[in-house]
Amino acid sequence: MAQAIITKFREWNPDEDEKRRLRRWGFIGYFALATLLFIWIYMPGDAITSAVTTKLSGAIGRPVEAKSVGLAGLSGVHFERLSISTAPGHAIEIDDQVIKFALISTLLGEPKLSAHSQVEQGFADFEFSAGSKAIDASLKAQDFLLTRIFPQERDDRPWIHGTATGSVHYRTPGVEEATAPLIQRRLADLTDTEGQVDLALRAGKVGGIVAGGFPIPAFNYDSARLVLSGAQNKIKIETFELTGPDIDVELSGTIDVVAPFERSRPNLRIHLTTHGTFKAGYDAILATQFKREPDGGLSAFIQGTIGSPRIRE
16 A cells, blocks of 8 residues: 555656645645744743634634644644633533644635644544534533533523533535635525434533423433434434433434524424422423423423424323
């Protein structure tokens, strides 16, 4: 294999246009690397940290802070104690964050990046690539602390605490011109996409859920498992099980995706079993929206749209 590559390289005879392109990209790469190394060697560490976090704050529209910023290889950035503000007094906090870019493919118009996030003893690895054939995103997590990602317990949007272990993969058709607006538009369009999710959660709390106009009180859980797959405009929830101590939840069914996402048509069955103080405080209220089963649990079908679901017994 190696000999064949060497032979092919020796026989390669580029024309003048190819030589000019290679020289151009070579000069660009050399200049970018030399500039980066010069700045990193001669600028004070605090000045580099301030410059990078200020630039990042402007890019995402939120205040960003870090204890230190350094190089990770030749095309990566390493943040120690990265903090991204979500509201006054609340911030997403990552103990150790590394972001790396595939320099050559990114310069050639097909961006690729990987990220490693460390929170206490848990971690999450994210990989992303965007090309003309496909856009791929994958996430693998091991004992990752979700509390750091949802620092606020808000009533107006879903949040979840606990630790997560598992994987998520998402693929959608690519774009000929890999610009940020086109990539964002393609990622938001769920038609002609495919994906898989297999996540296990433990020891957490869920809140901020509104179903059929009825706010579900925040509740604790011991363990949860989510397995779903998506293809051909349908998302199938194969497994969703959440157990105690406040409530047991079983959810299954499909979501027929019709762009835009707010017009999706869910067909889901949900079964709830309340426990302890949660049962004493909310079981009667939930019973006004759900059907009482012989086992004492509550069940209903969720229809309507994802944005405004309706609960039907």
